[in-house]
Amino acid sequence: MKTTLVWTIQFLLIPALSPLAVGVTRKLKALLQNRQGASPFQPYRDLAKLLRKDEVxxxxxxxxxxxxxxxxxxxxVAAGASIPLVSTALGNPATGDFLVVVYLLALGTFFLALAGIDTGGAFGGFGxxxxxxxxxxAExxxxxxxxxxxxxxxxTDLFALAGGIASLPVTDLAPVILAFVGFFVALLAETGRYPFDNPATHLELTMIHEAMILEYSGKRLALIEWSSANKYLLFTALGANLFFPWGLAGSLALGEIALALTVFLGKALVLCAAVALLESTIAKFRIFRLPDLLFTSFILSIIAIGLIG
Amino acid sequence: MALLVLTLTPLIAALASLAMRAVRPLEVLAVLAALLECGAAAVAAVTVSAAGRYGSGALALDSLGMVVLTTVVLVGTAASLYSVGYLRQEVAKGIIGFRRVKQYYVLLHLFLMAMLYGVCTVNPIMMWIAVEATTLSTAFLISFYNKPTAMEAAWKYLIINSIGLLLGFFGTLLFFAAGSPGAQSAFVTWEALGGGAGAFNATLVKIAFLFILIGYGTKTGLVPMHTWLPDAHSKAPSPISALLSGALLNCALLAILKFKVIADAALGPAFAQNLLIFFGLVSIAIPAFIIVIQKNYKRLFAYSSVEHMGIITLGFGFGGLGSFAALLHMIYHSLAKSVLFFSAGNCLLKYGSTKIDRVGGALDALPVTGKVLLVGFLAITGVPPFGLFLTEVYILTAGIAAHPLVVVVALFLLALIFVGFLRFIAAMVFGAAPEPPVRGEMNPLTIVPPVALLALLLTIGIYLPPPLEAWITAAAEILR
Amino acid sequence: MTALILSPAGFSAIIAAFTVGALGALLLGRHERAAGLWGNLWAAGGSLLGLLYSATALITGDVPAFGVATSFPLLSLSFRIDALSAFFLLVISLVALVSAVYALGYVRHYYGRYPLGSLGLFTNAFIAGMILVVTAHHALWFLIVWELMSLTSYFLVIYERREPENIQAGSLYFIMTHIGTAFIILAFLLMYGATGSFDFGAIGRGMAAASPLLRDGVFLFALIGFGAKAGIIPFHIWLPGAHPAAPSHVSALMSGVMIKTGIYMLVRVCTDFLPGPPPLWWGLTILGSGAVSSLLGVLYALSEHDLKRLLAYHSIENIGIILMGFGSALVFLSAGFTALALLGMIAALFHTLNHATFKALLFFGAGAVISQTHTRNIEEYGGLIRSMPQTALFFLAGSLAISALPPFNGFFSEWMTFQALFAGVGTFSLVTKAVFLLGVGSLAFTGGLAAACFVKAFGVTFLARPRSPEAGRATEAPLSLRLAMAALALATLLLGVIAGGVSRAVGAIVQALPAFQGGALQPASYTLLRVDTGFAAVSLPALTAVLVGVAAAVAGAVHLLTRGRRVTLGRTWDCGADLTGRMEITATAFSRSIVTVFRGVLKPTGQTEIDYHDARLRYFPKSGLVRLEFRDIWAQFFYQPLQKMTLGIAGQIKKIQVGNINVYIGYILVTLTFLLIMLAARP
Amino acid sequence: MRPIAPQTLLFLEIAIFSAAVFLHLTKKNSSAVRLYVAQSAAVSFLLMVPAFAEPSALLLTALVATVAVKLLVAPYFFFGLIRRHRLRFSVSTYLNTPVTVLIIAALAAFTQTEAFRPLTQLAAGGDRSLLLSVATIMISLFLIINRKGALSQMLGILSLENGIVSFALFAGLEQSPGLQLGITFNILIWIIIATVFISMIYRQFGSLDVTAMKRLTE
Incomplete structure (x- = not known):
């Protein structure tokens, strides 16, 4: 029963909350820019509207x-079910390996890129x-x-891993911090955030993600937008629960899970705020400066591994 | 008796050819003589494989001689057959007339006789005379086309080999002297000379063997005495080139080997082996590099002959399994090189040039020759399933323990030769000719000999007939 | 029954089938249809027998060994089919079987152009050569069949001999393989010098006591020799030219299995011929060269727009991945961690099998496309998914597999390789750790770049609009081609889904190798792939089930939510102008950004030529041309200098032949004098 | 018949040796041929020693044949060549006279060194003659190298042969008359062929300068 509940959370939490995460980030960004901004729930309305529309x-x-x-x-969604959201006690030996998550997302990227080429437009291909x-x-x-x-x-099992990091002595945390910096850069890159991509742009020269989905409309556009929101929350959850695994439930007890859910929402909010802050303070990079940043992330992780000794 | 037939047949054929008035009888005579020689050699071969020795008196064969005789007879027969087709084409093209054809056949018979006699005779001096006679009979064959370059090649051939053979003669005399200082030495046979080798003066034998090696080495084409060889091979008519490479070089090497046996008996094997290894390695190294930048395909094959003589010499230098492999290699090389020279002859007839860049698309222009050339190349560079691969590996195997460095160098030189060779053969067989000639082979008689030799080569490369193995084993036993 | 299959007669039947196929095709040469049919049917039959043989050997665990004496000294035609041999025999037979089926239809486009007889001859001989290579148990015999394999593949590379670049590619291939063979011969000679035998068993027994220096030498020469065949960078230069030049079903054989024979022999050398724990640097060298090969291989592939060359470069990449697994296994062996070594080795062999399937599939797909469009230039394809939907689907499966995307098989062998490398990073310190990290980094980037490359390859080939009239006229490939591709596409999926079972089977094979005995095999099941010590696990059937389930739910939900909404077809947004095939992104443009990032390695030379309508008024270009070329740094900084040096030496040595007879005689006098003096000095 | 005194033999050998040296120095073809004839005469004298010690018909025939070839046939051919092609002077040498002499001296000295020491035990008394004949061989070889004229090269080879024959005599090596005949016949053929070749070279190249023949250089 409890297991079923947690599994339901695993499968539904990400798609359910991801538009909110995007909305919250936008709202925070607007506030930081002294704008009113739309409601955090605006993305839900957008999705609903798109789903109602005809499609070309x-x-x-x-x-x-x-x-x-x-x-x-x-x-x-499948990747969301494979990462620890609320409880480390829920073992997932089938898909809970971090390589599986990384490569599932890569599979999505692969198809999205193909779809960008598929319509034969000039923008899609460049995107x-x-x-x-x-x-x-970024990989x-x-x-x-x-x-x-x-x-x-x-x-490499993410559930066991979250538990393992939580029980580390504080003195061993230096590599974790370094690795987190590396991870955060990858997060920005994978989710199409500043300084890699501008999620709000529709200027051809600066688009990456938006260029690929230019030809989508109606329900398919809704699914794509939703998916990228999912991915955003997924990475946020990875960052929150793996690098800062405190507050995750150690068992499947209901109370613990409720607490963990709250803590998770808090951590996610902090990360969204960090992203919003970053997007408000730095400019988008030229595309050929991006590799430097990504290699830096790679090297930071190497240093982190070197520190483990 | 068979040996007498063997040596007299070409002589009679030469004399008879002198009397001929038409081309056809000359051709018939040449083929008949070749077949007769084959038969006689076969008779000798049967006895040698059974008893290890054949003949008595002035003419005799042991298994070592039998190996060389095999190459001479095989290549000789094939070359005689090929000559018929080749000369017909040249006559048809108006390059030569009847007088020259007749001259050719007479000299061909004399050349064959000299080689056959040289292999069969029991007397070192007679062998020397025979080898010298090969020089004399082939000089005019090399200058056959009477062009300045042919003259040049023939003159160099004549002079360098005469000098070499005189040094070899001197070496022979020194051997006699070492055998019986100050005494009378009337009619010395190889056996008699070898029998007393134990009592020879060691330092004298060393000097003598040095002169032998330089002297006969000139005729064998060992570097740096090889200089005549590419000139002569490239300028002679192709069947003669085949005979020079496939038969004559072996005969000269046989002389060195016979003296090596005696020198070994007097000195122990180390002295001669070290010299042979030295000359062998140098003879592989220099042609290896020259082959890489060769522009003329007949010269290419000629340098390849130098290189193979180097491999064979190296094998004898290593001894043991090396000697066995070197003898086998000698047979394989004779067959493969004849195939290549025959193909070269066909290419020359077709394209009218021995320049590699004038020949292209041979696979289309000469459907059979193109393939033969390609396969012959694979054979000569030691690609399985041809036997030269195995013999080369054997030779290297024989030397790996005692001379690892030499083996490593030789191995990579062989690879270099392959690289050099392949580029040119690929250009000739596949590339495009500047002026594409008419498609089609010219004469079945120019096709049959190389194809037959190739088939034979492939066969004995896959399956070594027991008699052949027996001679070679026995011959390797003689050489140790 | 099994005894009969595994008997020498059973083995001879395999070889006999190929021999009959080869000779029969040659004899039937004039009747194209009959020759093609004969050659390929016998090849298929022989491959089936090979499958039967290897499967029987693997299942029963028997190790058939037999030999035939020859009249040549030291040479005996010995065979021994242990688990490793049987595994490679299985892979060869598998790919050979589908390629024979594929060829049934594919050879049709050679009718009237090139002789079918010799194609049948060489293909059959080539397959037989590979089978003999992995079963030979005697060095000389091995060298013979090894050269036979190289020779026949050379003839297959130059099969379309009227294209000059094929001849060039063939020559380069033959030269490299021959030089490689020289190194191999050297390695065997050294072992012969130490053990006095060419028999593999005797070599293994004798080399145990050999000096470390000698063992190192043998290892190094074997690495170069077999590495040249496997296509390890920097000995890879022949590969991108040779594989594309051959007919596509042969490319599949060459890329899919022939280069693996190099891997096979490396494993033999390192574990069988040189028994005992290997020195640390062997494993590190192999691991490092694997890392370099995989990363550079994929980068070169990205810069390629010849479809088959692109695939050929990916072979280098995948050989690198296999070597990373094998290298880590050696490092673990040298440290005594047999269980981890087992993991690395399983990853290597599993990836060998996987690469064989998806690379053959991709070459088949490329061949199908080429036979329709008559060009290998990827820029002239486009939109083929409409005219060749099935081919496109199969090619997509291959692309996903080679990009290591789940649930296809490439992912799982890479996953295991990752795990082996992770274990190395976690176990060792300093230098060793750094090399393992290099491997991890290389593998991580390789995965991403391979995906990018296949987005390009698949997208530009099959998607959007046709870019050339030929691409517009293409039709679906013949049945036999599609059958072969379908079988392999299914295999890539199936091998992925049951990866747990496959890894267990491969594990049993590895455990049968003497070097890996004693390593505990983790309790893998058919549904779960696990690394020993519980470090990691993944279940493929579960993953697939999750994906299918969620997809069904999503599709159903969306369908319910959007009932009644219309879907109309429209034009792609074209900014008001008519879109043509020329306005799509090209393969060159697609990879240009990545090429620019890695310009330090790839050394691209970009040229932009713009022609204006008016020389002074530079606003309206008439035409623009961007040319992106790549310099091969290996050729430029290694092979060309080497060639130049050789030619320079040759030029000097040629001067010996001055043409002056006096000088020639001088040589004789000098040699004579020199030797006489030597003799006097050292009597 | 009483044995010939060693001094006589030595004198003959010195004559042979000097002839080889003077072949280097002469510029005229006719005098070169004459020098060769003189050398051959000296060799013939040497040959007579054993022939008259134990005379036999066959041996005498061999001797007569040798004398005929070397003293009659060879000069006949050579003078014929010279007359026909008006070859008064031989073509120049590579080295000038002083250097030539220096090298001759060096080669002669070389034959007296340790390298050839073992040869001296072949002849009990005549070791100086023996080594002189070796020196003749070396100097003749050098002659062929130094001379650019085809005729001179031919004479060099014949002189080399003379040196070897005299060596054989001093070393006490005698051939059976049959062999002797064979060798002589060989030389006869050689002289004929070489003479024909020289004529052909003259026709092709317009001179006997062998350095004109340098097309085959690959």
Whole structure:
């Protein structure tokens, strides 16, 4: 019963809350920029509106274009179920390996990039090209940042790993902090945030993610937007629960889980705030400066692993 | 008796050819003589494989001689057959007339006789005379086309080999002197000379062997005495080139080997082996590099002959398994090199040039020759399933324990030769010719000999017939 | 029954089938259809027998060994099919079988252009050569069949011999493989010098007591020799030219299995011929070269727009991944961690199997596309997913597999390789750890870059609009091609989903190797892939089930939510102008940003030529041309200098032949004098 | 017949040796041929020693044949060549006379060194003659190297052969008359062929300068 409940949370929490996370970030950003900003719940309304609309699909597009939104959404949900959200006690030996999560998301990126090319427009292709550049280079930093944790926790199972990090002595936390910096850069890159991409732009020259989905409309656009929101919350959850695993439930007791859920929301809010703060204070980078940043993230993780000794 | 037939047949054929008035009888005579020689050699071979020795009196064969004789007879027969087709084409093209054809056949018979006699004779001096006679009979064959370059090649051949052989003669005399200082030495056979080797003066034998090696080494084509070889091979008519490479070089090497046996008996094997290893390695190294930048395919094959003589010499230098492999290699090389020279002859007839960059697309222009050339290349560079691969590995194996450095160097030189060779063969066989010639082979008689030799080469590369293995084992036993 | 299959007669039947196929095809040469049919059917039959044989050997665990004496000294045609041999025999037979099926239809486009007889001859001989290579148990015999394999593959590379670049590629291949063979011969000669035998068993027994220096030498020469065949950077230069030049079903064989014979022999050398714990630096060298090969291989692939060359570069990448697994296994062996060594080795062999399946699949797909469009230039494809939907689907499966995306098989062998490398990072310190980290980093970037590369390859080839008239006229590939591709596509998926079971089976094979005996095999089940000590685990069936379940739920929910909404077809947003095939992103443009990032390694030379309507008024360009070329740094800084040096030496040595007879005679006098003096000095 | 005094033999050998040296120095082809004839005459004298010690018909035939070839046939051919092609002077040498002499001296000295010491035990008394004949061989070899004229090269080879024959005599090596005949016949053929070749070279190249023949250089 409890297990079922936790599994339900695992599967539904991310899609349910992800529009909120995006909305909150936008709201915080607006506040930081002395704007009123839309309600944090605005993304829900957007999705609902899109789902109600008719759809236009390019004649040049193939089934790849049609399938991608579904696949993308599925993958983000499946990946969300594979990471510890509220309890470390819920072992997931089937898909809970961090490489699985990383590569599930990569599969989504792969199809999204194909969909960008599929319509034969000039923008989509360039968006795909840039997306693959960022994704390919971000993967190294991401894997190494998580490997740092895996080496400390002596497992690559994310659930066990969260528990393992939580029980580390404070003196051993230096590598975790370094790895987190590396992870955070990867987070920004993977979720299309400043300084990599501008989630709000529709200027052709600066688009990455938006360029790829230019041809989507209606329900498929809704799914894509939702998926990217999922991905954002997913990374936020990874950062919150793996690098700062305190507050996660150690068992499946209801009270603990409720507490853990609250703590998780708090941590996620802090991370969203960090992203919003960052987006308000720095400018977007030129595309060829991005690799430097990504390699820096990679090297930070290497240093972190070196510190483990 | 068979040996007498063997040596007299070409002589009679030469004399008979002198009397001929038409091309056809000359051709028939050449083929008949070749077949007769084959038969006689076969008779000798049967006895040698059974008893290890054949003949008596002035002419005799042991298994070592039998190995060389095999190459001479095989290549000789194939070359005789090929000559018929080759000369017909040249006559048809108006390059030569009847007088020259006749001259060719007479000299061919004399050349064969000299080699056959040289292999069979029991007397070192007679062998020397025979080898010298090969020089004399082939000089005009090399200058056959009467062009300045052919003259140049023939003159160099004549002079350098005469000098070399005189030094070899001197070495022979020194051996006699070492055997019986101050005494009368009338009609000394190899056996008699070898029998007393134990009592020879050691330092004298060393000097003598040095002269032998330089002298006969000139004729064998060992570097740095090889200089005549590429010139002569490239300028002679192709069947003669095949005979020079496939038969004559072996005969000269046989002389060195026979003296090596005697020197070993007097000195122990180390002295001769070290010299042979030295000359062998140098003879692989220099051609290896020259092959890489060669522009003329007949010269390419000629340098390859130098290199293979180097490999064989190296094998004898290593001894043991090396000697066995070197003898086997000698047979394989003779067959493969003849195949290549025959193909070269066909290319020359077709394209009218021995420059590699004038020949291209041989696979299209000469459907059979192109393939033969390609396969012959694979054979000569030691690619399985051809036997030269195994013999080369054997030779290296024989030396790995005592001379690892030499083996390593030789191994990479062989790889270099392959690299050099492949570029040119690929250009000839696949590339495009500047002026594409008419498609099609010219004469079945220019096709059959190389194909037959190739088939034989492939066969004995996969399956070594027991008699052949027996001679070679026995011959390797003689050489140790 | 099994005894009959595993008997020498059973083995001879395999070889006999290929021989009959080869010779029959040659004899039927004039009848194209019959020759093609004959050659490929016998090849398929032989491969089936090979499958049967290897499967039987693996299941029963028997180690058949037999030999035939020859009339040549030291040479005996010995065979021994232990688990490792049987595994490679299985992989070879598998790929050979599907490629024979594929060829049934594929050879049709050679009718009237190139002889089918020789294609049948060389293909059959090539497959037989590979089978003999992995079963030979005697060094000389091995060298013969090794050269036979190289020779036949050379002829297959130059099969389309009227293209000059094929001849060039073939020559380079033959040269590199020959030089590699020289190193191999050297390694065997050294072992012969130490043990006095060419028999593999005797070598293994004798080399145990050999000096460390000799063992190191043998290792190094074997690494170079077999590395040249496997395509390890920097000995890879032949590979991107040779594999594309061959007919596609042969490319699949060469890339899918032939280069693996190099891996096979490296494993043999390091674990069988040189028994005992290997020195640490062996494993580190292999690991490091694997890391470099995989990363550079994928980068070169990205810069390629010849579809088959691109695939060939990916072979280098995957060989690198295999070597990382094998290298880590060696390092663990040298440290005595047999269980971890087992993990690395399983990863290596598993990836060998996986790469064989998806690389063959991709080459098949490329061949299907090329036979329709008659070009290998990826820029002239486009939109093929509509005219060749099935081919596109299969190619996509291969692309996902090679990009290591779950649930296809490439992911799981890379996952295991990652785990082996992680274990190394976690276990060792300093230098060793750094090399393992290099491996992790290389593998991580490789995965991402491979995905980028296949987004390009698949996207530019199959998606959007046709970029050339040929691409517009393409039709679906013939049945036999699609059958072969379907089988392999299914295999990539199946091997992924049952990866747990496969890894267990591979584990049993590795455990049968003497060096890995004693390592405990983790209790892997068919549903769960686990690393010993519980460090990591993943269940493929569960993952697949989750994906399918969620996808169904999402699709259902969306369908319910959006009932009644219309879907209309429209034009892609075209800014008011008509979109043509020329306005899509090109393969060059796609990879240009990544190429720019890695310009330090790739050394691109970009040229932009713009032609204006008016020389002074530079606002309206008439035409623009961007040319992106790459310099091969290995050729530029290693092979060309080497060649130049050799030619320089040759030029000097050629001067010996001055043409002057007096000088020639001088040589004789000098040699004579020199030797006489030597003799006098050292009597 | 009483044995010939060693001094006589030595004198003959010195004559042979000097002829080889003077072959280096002469510039005229006709005098070179004459020098060769003189050398051959000295060799023939040497040959007569054993022939007259134990005379036999076959041996005498061999001797007569040798004398005929070396003293009659060879000069006949050579003078014929010179006359036909008006070859008064031989083509120049590579080295000038002083250097040539220096090298001759060096080569002669070399034959007296340790390298050839073992040879001296071949002849009990005549070791100086023996080594002189070796010196003749070396100097003749050098002649072929130094001279650019085809005729001179030919003479060098023949002089080399003379040196070897005299060595054989001093070393007490005698051939059976049959062999002797064979060798002589060989030399006869050689002289004929070489003469024909020289004529052909003259026709092809317009001179006997062998340095004109340098097309085959690959």
């Amino acid at each position: 699909i390019s004649r040049d597009a193939s089934w790849v274009f049609r399938v991608t939104p579904y696949l993308l959404f599925t993958l983000t 795909s090209s840039r997306e693959m550049l960022v994704a390919a280079l 190294g930093g991401l894997i190494l940042a998580l490997l740092t944790l895996a080496l400390l926790g002596r497992t």
